[in-house]
Amino acid sequence: MPFDLHFIARLIPALIEGAEVTVELAILTFAICLVWGLIVALANSTRGPLSWFAGAYVQIVRNTPLLIQMYIVYFGFSMAGFGLSGFASGLLALCIQNGGYVAEIYRGGLQAVSTRQYEAGRALGMRRWTLYTVVIIPQVVARIVPPMTNQAISITKDTSQVAAIAVMDMMKVAQVWVESSANTYDVFLGVAIIYLVLTSVASVAGKLFERRLAFAQ
Amino acid sequence: MLEVADVSKRFGTLEVLRGVSLSVAPGEVVVVIGPSGSGKTTLLRCINLLEDYERGTVTVDGDPIGYRLDRRAGQRVRMSEREIAAARENVGMVFQSFNLFPHMNALQNVMAAPVRVKGIPRARAEARARELLTMVGLSDKVAEYPVRLSGGQQQRVAIARALAMDPKIMLFDEVTSALDPELVGEVLAAMQQLARAGMTMVVVTHEMSFARDIADRIVFMDDGLVVEQGKPDQLLFSPATDRVRAFLKRYNDRYRI
Numbered sequence: 001m002p003f004d005l006h007f008i009a010r011l012i013p014a015l016i017e018g019a020e021v022t023v024e025l026a027i028l029t030f031a032i033c034l035v036w037g038l039i040v041a042l043a044n045s046t047r048g049p050l051s052w053f054a055g056a057y058v059q060i061v062r063n064t065p066l067l068i069q070m071y072i073v074y075f076g077f078s079m080a081g082f083g084l085s086g087f088a089s090g091l092l093a094l095c096i097q098n099g100g101y102v103a104e105i106y107r108g109g110l111q112a113v114s115t116r117q118y119e120a121g122r123a124l125g126m127r128r129w130t131l132y133t134v135v136i137i138p139q140v141v142a143r144i145v146p147p148m149t150n151q152a153i154s155i156t157k158d159t160s161q162v163a164a165i166a167v168m169d170m171m172k173v174a175q176v177w178v179e180s181s182a183n184t185y186d187v188f189l190g191v192a193i194i195y196l197v198l199t200s201v202a203s204v205a206g207k208l209f210e211r212r213l214a215f216a217q
Numbered sequence: 218m219l220e221v222a223d224v225s226k227r228f229g230t231l232e233v234l235r236g237v238s239l240s241v242a243p244g245e246v247v248v249v250i251g252p253s254g255s256g257k258t259t260l261l262r263c264i265n266l267l268e269d270y271e272r273g274t275v276t277v278d279g280d281p282i283g284y285r286l287d288r289r290a291g292q293r294v295r296m297s298e299r300e301i302a303a304a305r306e307n308v309g310m311v312f313q314s315f316n317l318f319p320h321m322n323a324l325q326n327v328m329a330a331p332v333r334v335k336g337i338p339r340a341r342a343e344a345r346a347r348e349l350l351t352m353v354g355l356s357d358k359v360a361e362y363p364v365r366l367s368g369g370q371q372q373r374v375a376i377a378r379a380l381a382m383d384p385k386i387m388l389f390d391e392v393t394s395a396l397d398p399e400l401v402g403e404v405l406a407a408m409q410q411l412a413r414a415g416m417t418m419v420v421v422t423h424e425m426s427f428a429r430d431i432a433d434r435i436v437f438m439d440d441g442l443v444v445e446q447g448k449p450d451q452l453l454f455s456p457a458t459d460r461v462r463a464f465l466k467r468y469n470d471r472y473r474i
Contacts (some may be wrong), residue, residue, distance in 0.1 A: 116314055125305045128298065
């Protein structure tokens with residue numbers, strides 16, 4: 001029976017509790033990927049075997065499903081004798097895959113800055129650190145804000161896959177409620193609305209950040 | 218002031234510079250002309266080591282920039298990044314494509330290097346930057362970002378930016394070639410003013426009448442070599458070599474100076 005108000009009143013607090021795990025996973029994943037992705041991108045920009053490994057990493061993690069990566073981490077580690085919790089496995093898998101995407105965003109941002117900008121800085125006597133902090137990185141940051149916002153939204157939705165390895169995130173809570181009540185419609189509509197709210201926060205934050213950095217318009 | 222000694226540079230199998238030597242006296246304005254691909258731009262880029270080169274040395278006021286001679290080994294040694302950066306502070310460069318920093322307004326573009334490279338206090342650097350922007354006729358554009366400026370205005374900001382480091386010598390690499398014809402004059406006027414103020418300058422250009430007006434000496438390059446050099450009127454109106462005569466004839470047929 002859809003739109004059962006008594007049911008919804010009991011459902012919402014439970015979903016919100018699950019949403020706390022979702023938010024925690026999303027924020028941790030995004031924060032870790034911002035650092036990890038930069039390391040991968042810089043490794044990729046070197047010449048030699050390091051860039052070969054970074055390139056292979058990006059190709060493999062981007063081109064295989066997240067769910068399978070999650071199973072490999074969760075079951076693989078426990079078979080190897082040191083099992084990680086569902087939450088830790090989920091977080092690790094999310095970071096492994098999204099780190100690849102984020103690395104590509106950084107790489108695109110770095111490539112978009114013309115070599116002439118490096119030359120202009122060097123001609124003014126700038127050494128590497130000054131050149132990067134004053135000239136290059138601010139331009140890279142301004143260019144990558146829109147795709148990073150996109151990635152943050154994508155990560156938020158990707159966290160729902162941890163439900164498959166028994167983490168009590170919002171999606172898993174929803175599945176439990178559906179099984180016990182058979183009220184599919186209310187539960188999943190509620191879940192969708194909460195995801196929409198969360199991702200909207202990310203979009204708005206991204207837009208504000210973008211506007212602050214909009215020098216090129 | 219500037220001594221370029223026997224500089225040779227190749228891109229793969231192509232020899233772009235084949236032993237170029239050039240000395241520029243303090244306050245002198247040397248204009249380098251020659252056909253495309255003659256090595257003019259590469260020579261400028263070698264002077265402040267935006268290009269590495271295989272042979273030769275460059276010094277500014279006796280101080281090496283890029284490579285120093287190790288007397289005991291009798292060999293050329295590449296200087297460290299720190300030494301090269303310090304040496305580049307003495308050499309201002311203005312590029313064909315302006316290359317302003319797009320995330321900074323005109324004032325910030327001019328102030329950035331004095332503050333971040335030389336450690337000059339912000340207030341003093343800003344006062345100096347405003348002075349320089351006024352000198353190039355842009356006192357009303359200090360807060361504008363490069364995208365909002367015309368090519369001529371951007372290039373004048375670029376000149377102010379290079380001057381803000383108080384260089385001993387300024388290099389100009391075809392600085393009007395990317396400009397609409399009606400914007401060329403304002404940039405040339407700024408350079409003219411600088412030359413009159415006594416700045417030592419090496420100018421690569423295709424503007425022959427400007428070369429004649431501004432140059433103390435014109436250097437003609439072809440095929441990676443200095444073919445001929447001399448006073449502007451002498452080189453432009455009674456050149457000693459057939460190569461220069463042929464170049465000028467082709468130029469005159471097209472533009473009539």
